[in-house]
Amino acid sequence: MSGAGNMAAGGGPAVGSASSPLVAATPAPPFDIVRIAHVELGVADLQRSRSFYEQGLGLVVTRADANAIYLRGLEERGHHSLILRQESAGACLRLGYRVRSENDLDAAQRYFAAKGLPAEWADTPGQGRTLHVTDPFGHPLAFYASQQRMERRLQHYGEYYSAAIQRIDHVNLFAADLQSTHEFLAGELGFRTSEYTDTDEAAPRLWAVWMHRKGNVHDVALTNGVGPRLHHVGFWVRGELDIIRACDVLATTGWRAALERGPGRHGISNAFFLYLRDPDGHRIELFTGDYLTCDPDFEPIGWKLDDPQRQTLWGHPAPRSWFEEGSQFAGLQPQEPLMPVKPVVAR
Numbered sequence: 001m002s003g004a005g006n007m008a009a010g011g012g013p014a015v016g017s018a019s020s021p022l023v024a025a026t027p028a029p030p031f032d033i034v035r036i037a038h039v040e041l042g043v044a045d046l047q048r049s050r051s052f053y054e055q056g057l058g059l060v061v062t063r064a065d066a067n068a069i070y071l072r073g074l075e076e077r078g079h080h081s082l083i084l085r086q087e088s089a090g091a092c093l094r095l096g097y098r099v100r101s102e103n104d105l106d107a108a109q110r111y112f113a114a115k116g117l118p119a120e121w122a123d124t125p126g127q128g129r130t131l132h133v134t135d136p137f138g139h140p141l142a143f144y145a146s147q148q149r150m151e152r153r154l155q156h157y158g159e160y161y162s163a164a165i166q167r168i169d170h171v172n173l174f175a176a177d178l179q180s181t182h183e184f185l186a187g188e189l190g191f192r193t194s195e196y197t198d199t200d201e202a203a204p205r206l207w208a209v210w211m212h213r214k215g216n217v218h219d220v221a222l223t224n225g226v227g228p229r230l231h232h233v234g235f236w237v238r239g240e241l242d243i244i245r246a247c248d249v250l251a252t253t254g255w256r257a258a259l260e261r262g263p264g265r266h267g268i269s270n271a272f273f274l275y276l277r278d279p280d281g282h283r284i285e286l287f288t289g290d291y292l293t294c295d296p297d298f299e300p301i302g303w304k305l306d307d308p309q310r311q312t313l314w315g316h317p318a319p320r321s322w323f324e325e326g327s328q329f330a331g332l333q334p335q336e337p338l339m340p341v342k343p344v345v346a347r
């Protein structure tokens with residue numbers, strides 16, 4: 001199919017058309033995911049990591065015990081959006097999603113169990129009733145409807161420091177079978193697509209995709225590559241100056257080597273960004289400046305793989321490490337991607 005009648009407002013072919021690799025979000029998923037809510041990372045040295053995230057980036061420590069530290073952003077009312085656990089250093093241990101209600105949690109348990117996938121109840125400090133599942137690609141996920149409510153620090157401006165991180169925004173995953181992963185998230189779980197990159201071929205293949213439940217650009221993005229692996233965790237900050245401030249603080253407090261890419265402006269998502277590597281190599285993005293996507297007639301915005309402005313609006317390429325390195329999921333051997341990776345890297 002071709003022609004203007006098949007074109008979406010975002011510039012590409014309409015979702016679900018024969019010429020689009022995108023799958024429309026199911027309007028009736030088996031359970032209602034609200035948003036990405038936390039990430040759990042394995043670290044080697046809890047105190048070193050606490051120093052990076054608390055003093056380096058401005059996160060708030062909610063709880064610290066012998067094995068784990070629970071942190072949240074300044075506006076967050078929930079107990080945590082980041083758990084650092086002293087095991088499997090350098091590995092991502094779990095991705096956590098909020099669901100709408102306790103009934104949705106029970107529906108999630110039935111959905112994964114019916115597929116023969118691991119789905120077990122678990123206890124995590126600060127979280128309500130929690131379901132741990134493994135999705136068809138091996139991602140370890142947590143679902144829960146509630147967290148212990150904390151006092152938000154939004155208007156405690158005297159406590160703002162460095163990036164003054166406000167909240168978690170998204171995760172970005174390397175996917176070896178990106179098309180199938182996209183089809184599962186959209187067609188099964190109801191994630192809507194905001195932006196995507198595809199190849200310049202007669203039958204375009206999907207290279208990367210940004211998907212959301214909460215109504216901004218993404219809760220989860222997929223990037224073609226050796227996977228499954230965690231590419232990065234994105235935290236939302238108030239604006240560009242907080243990112244510049246974080247660069248100055250990190251560069252002068254012993255964390256200069258943490259600065260990997262940026263600051264800069266993405267073409268995709270319009271976000272102002274900075275990518276950091278934490279003491280165990282986990283990649284963290286400071287992120288601000290995206291936009292609303294919740295209108296029902298929102299059309300995904302398409303980019304071509306060879307457009308230099310999709311990565312960075314200003315045109316400068318990313319370092320090779322950004323394309324090749326990521327955090328493995330504990331106990332999960334990543335696979336080579338179905339599509340060969342040909343990054344455009346900085347010299």
Ligand SMILES: [Fe+2]
Nearest residue numbers: 170172234285
């Ligand atoms: Fe990101």
